Amino acid sequence: MRTLYKTERELLRQLGPVCVAYTLVGMSFGAVAASAGVPLYVPIVSSLTVFAGSAQFAALGIVLGGGGMIVATLTGLVINARLMGYGFAVSRALAGPSLKALLLTHLISDVNTALALQGHGRRWRRKALCLGGVLIFIVWNVATVAGVIVGRHLADMQALGLDAVLPAILFGLVRPALNDAATRRACLAGALIVLITRPWLPPGLPVIVSLLGLLAVPRLLRDRRSTP
Amino acid sequence: MTWMVVVAGLAVGTLVLRFAGVFLGSRLGLSPQAERGLALAATVMLCALVVSTTLSSAESGPSASHVHLARLGGVGCAGLLAWRNAPLWLVVVAAAVVTAGLRWAGL
Numbered sequence: 001m002r003t004l005y006k007t008e009r010e011l012l013r014q015l016g017p018v019c020v021a022y023t024l025v026g027m028s029f030g031a032v033a034a035s036a037g038v039p040l041y042v043p044i045v046s047s048l049t050v051f052a053g054s055a056q057f058a059a060l061g062i063v064l065g066g067g068g069m070i071v072a073t074l075t076g077l078v079i080n081a082r083l084m085g086y087g088f089a090v091s092r093a094l095a096g097p098s099l100k101a102l103l104l105t106h107l108i109s110d111v112n113t114a115l116a117l118q119g120h121g122r123r124w125r126r127k128a129l130c131l132g133g134v135l136i137f138i139v140w141n142v143a144t145v146a147g148v149i150v151g152r153h154l155a156d157m158q159a160l161g162l163d164a165v166l167p168a169i170l171f172g173l174v175r176p177a178l179n180d181a182a183t184r185r186a187c188l189a190g191a192l193i194v195l196i197t198r199p200w201l202p203p204g205l206p207v208i209v210s211l212l213g214l215l216a217v218p219r220l221l222r223d224r225r226s227t228p
Numbered sequence: 229m230t231w232m233v234v235v236a237g238l239a240v241g242t243l244v245l246r247f248a249g250v251f252l253g254s255r256l257g258l259s260p261q262a263e264r265g266l267a268l269a270a271t272v273m274l275c276a277l278v279v280s281t282t283l284s285s286a287e288s289g290p291s292a293s294h295v296h297l298a299r300l301g302g303v304g305c306a307g308l309l310a311w312r313n314a315p316l317w318l319v320v321v322a323a324a325v326v327t328a329g330l331r332w333a334g335l
Contacts, residue, residue: 017317042231049239069230073237080242082273084249089270091253105250114274117267161327164299167282168306168323172316177271187275194279210276
């Protein structure tokens with residue numbers, strides 16, 4: 001019995017702090033929207049149907065700043081273009097035409113993709129996608145509603161340093177993959193590309209362009225030593 | 229009206245993006261090597277996302293380009309801890325506390 005739940009326990013150990021962080025960020029999303037006078041269904045429905053925090057924040061900010069709906073939508077979609085790459089990378093773990101696979105597809109996010117890519121087996125990946133996806137989905141949506149209710153009474157996210165939490169936690173989740181030298185090199189090159197292109201490109205695109213960092217690993221397809 | 233268009237556009241578009249990736253992958257019948265390459269690509273994008281969210285100012289839209297030094301310091305400390313394999317909760321707390329501290333100090 002003990003070994004049966006080993007995967008789940010390992011996943012939950014990492015998902016604990018992630019859930020706390022996403023609760024706070026989700027609440028601040030709901031609160032920002034509500035206190036800006038946006039119709040209340042907007043943050044709630046978008047958390048349910050878009051389920052991608054950075055795009056939701058960006059679109060909200062653009063419309064509130066008078067940027068127009070087309071720019072807001074397109075910017076959000078460019079930011080979310082990375083999700084297609086995630087889906088591609090974890091597709092084997094999601095295989096199957098079942099309704100469950102379709103629902104899981106909607107739950108693909110930065111968190112459960114990073115968790116899934118910590119391991120190689122199909123079993124680990126599927127469990128990471130399932131457990132991570134469902135937990136973050138629940139947390140994100142409940143927190144959004146809570147944020148809408150609490151509204152402007154919520155403390156300032158910036159003063160609490162919460163804006164640093166999401167990148168920090170993502171890096172923590174990606175860290176095990178960086179034990180591999182080739183991965184490290186490609187990621188470093190990708191990070192440099194973001195630094196260079198960020199001032200010139202619209203938000204979201206630098207992340208896509210960072211894929212050029214893969215060129216730093218010329219023998220990409222050669223067998224690499226895998227890390228557990 | 230504006231809001232409805234934005235939410236619907238984002239929802240449908242994002243679903244298409246997610247689905248397209250999964251569909252493409254399962255149709256192509258990826259070799260283990262191709263799958264490793266894709267995992268590497270996704271990892272590169274995750275790292276790139278870490279860098280871009282650390283530097284961006286999401287609250288003020290696409291035009292804002294100044295860097296929040298306090299956040300940079302907080303994520304830097306957290307990143308160092310994560311690099312040394314510190315537990316994730318410590319990484320999270322360090323990011324928030326260091327950033328808030330630096331901000332309180334006026335950075």
